[in-house]
Amino acid sequence: MASYDVIIIGSGPGGYVCAIRCAQLGLKTACVEGRETLGGTCLNVGCIPSKALLHASHQLHEAEHNFAKMGLKVAPKVDWKQMLTYKDDVIGQNTKGVEFLFKKNKIDWLKGWGSIPEAGKVKVGDEVHEAKHIIIASGSEAASIPGAEVTIDEKVVVTSTGALELGKIPKRMVVVGGGVIGLELGSVYARLGTEVSVIEFMDGITPGQDMEVARQFQKILTKQGLKFILGAAVQKVAATKTKATVTYKMRKDDSEESLEADVVLVSTGRKPFTEGLGLDALGVQMTDRGQIATDGSYRTSVAGIYAIGDVIDGPMLAHKAEDEGMAVAEMIAGQHPHVNYDVIPGVIYTHPEVGSVGKTEEQLKAEGVEYKVGKFSFMGNGRAKANFAAEGFVKLLADAKTDRILGAHVIGPMAGDLIHEVCVAMEFGAAAEDLARTCHAHPTYSEAMREAALACGDGAIHA
Template identity: 55%
Template sequence: MADAPTAPYDVIIIGGGPGGYNAAIRAGQLGLRAACVEMRETLGGTCLNVGCMPSKALLHASELYEAASRDFAGLGIDVSPRLNLAQMMAQKQESVNGLTKGIEFLFKKNKVDWLKGRGRLDGPGRVTVEGPDGTVTYETRNVVIATGSEPTPLPGVAFEDGKVVDSTGALSLASVPKSLVVIGAGIIGLELGSVWRRLGAEVTVVEYLDRITPGMDSDMAKAFQRVLTKQGVKFRLGTKVTGTRVVKAGVELTVEPSKGGEAEVLTGDVVLVAIGRKPFTEGLGLETVGVTPDARGFLANDHFKVADGVWVIGDVTHGPMLAHKAEEDAVACIERIAGKAGHVDYNLVPSVVYTFPEAAWVGKTEEELKAAGIAYKAGKFPFSANSRAKINHETEGFAKVLADAATDRILGVHILGPQAGEMIGEACVVMAFGGASEDLARTCHPHPTRSEAVRQAAMGVEGWTMQA
């Protein structure tokens, strides 16, 4: 066993993903002696290495490829694009490498130690790291658990490299499959399904529920499904997958109606299992500090605290399982450890689906407001009436603003359209300050921009929308 430092750390973070590395950097900025335990060869966790970042690299590249193949001629640009999948994968990895190296630089800049290896709790104030240099136990005043999540397996479905894959495998297929079956109509499944459809695959999405994107406003979800269907994605909703079998022709899936009925077999060259993610807590030594996950594997917390000197952030605790939520948790948690105030309003954490068009939302859906008995008004504006969207031939979708019927305070904003993920930030700011739909409606927006659609939707709450 190697020797540990004699002086204890102020905080050790277990996990180097968006929650972990942001916690470590903030701790260093506040003058705390900090270390981050990460077992991967690179920092950044799932998000930077095999999640958010590589998927966005492929979404961007595949969107340009499809535009060049389908749309450029109508704009007066004659080209004959040819797919070079190896180069597309190489540029993806180059981007990822640059980002992970950037985190290493920030660790050094803020005097954060990277403890390479697998970390676990070893009683109060102790973290043991099994790494390339042996096993070392470190003393620390605080531990932050930021171990994130992993793909949820599906009973009856066994993964097989290149045939039955999770999101990580779908990011590095060696060739474009003729047919891809996606199990799960959530954000990950629809994004990766979109990538491979653009590159030439026939994509079928199988979903247990009778709708896509659970958690999204149903009005927007229905419109979103129509757009994706028009693009060529096939949907089998209300359908349960009971098993898979790899055969010479590809992969056979046994499916049946979710509410009961006769089984049938679907066949695809590749199957992507994307039914969600679950907290990663295996082998963390939680029992040594008296912490037990709940029935779903999450670690419940009291303002990020789960035991004396033990804190938790990101996907491993409750709240949206999103990288930017983990980042917010990280800053708030470290500031609490440093004796400052730290808080995250999960109602103001936006969600984005990075397809084309994008879908983005923050706050309450109409279904949630109705279920809670909250009286509200809605304003809605289509991108087909937005000048910039018309000029760019990007007219699918709409913006919708939901506001309290009595106070006019904005309760939710939902955008299906080009660059929706960029525009939703405006809604987050207005809502964070308790703004009303009239505040947004009377704020001058540049013309012509897509953002005017959001303003027009806010104007529509009181019925004074002006068409482009």
């Protein structure tokens, strides 16, 4: 029986980052992982492979629509098999990178699926290991369509996992769910020539997003060829070996309609993955939403057992899990870390990208907060116009009295990178004027952020 200071169950972004931080702090550490490779959903069948396909399909779009304008004469042709090989190579590089980091930091990889037979012990296969501290970082899995008849086979009716390895590019695809995952993968296949229809229960896409950004986002995606059916509740997905029919009801009048497709992508969110851990027998308290209940220090109701990432409350984001992984490691080591949940950015990696942090206008109105808005369109940004990337805008929200930045929402080029300037500003309690008075290099996309900050005061320069 091996003995450790810490055993982490799950090697996704939360788990492997936590393991590395524990090892850095001098704790004898092991990480349990049942997959053949480390990295969890994110590196194997989530964030990383989807970004590879988004990148590849965007290059195709550029070749088809913008290369000729720049004097580049090409006739692109899609080799789907090679594109999947490229995607798999990217996965391999990243998962092998985590394995290297485990070896570098002397972290033991306990290969297999883990369970917790009792506090202080983790069972992997037939072996039981002891640990002073056990951290559950087992992540999440795709959720099905609430109240609908659907069987997922990962060939015709797929989750994001199956959508990343289809045997061929479908002619028609129905995406159930207008959230981040569905729109990212839907945009990939739309660029590859698939007729993509998105069915969303709510009356707008990306629920929870700033509404002005969401409306602009939908307009841009519609121009790119995606079709949207909003306010529709999917009732049934009936599939054969090669086709599927999606039956749905329109909420406004209860009328029933249907769509046929070669592939149906079910992207209606994710749910915590805790199966097989033995939490019920241990008496680990759960929430009404099936998450593991934790206190402010990530402790569960059972002494010595912690939980982080997608299995606990909060946004199911890799970087949120990473921050929690570092925090719980430092707590165990006797330090006093802090995760600022008010400054966790969200990004949608379509083209253009969408980046957001902090409050939306809708939230500020509901809370009765007096605020001001600074907006700037990428049409006024020289770099964006030169790169055929002038769609979208930056919106900065600041307190009307103190000028302190309360939130930011960006739809446009490199939004996922630009948003972090505001994250740093918010972390240090900066005002819009602080951002406006900071020199930004020219020509860069980031100038649009400064212009939006200027718009919170006397006005943008290039508007």
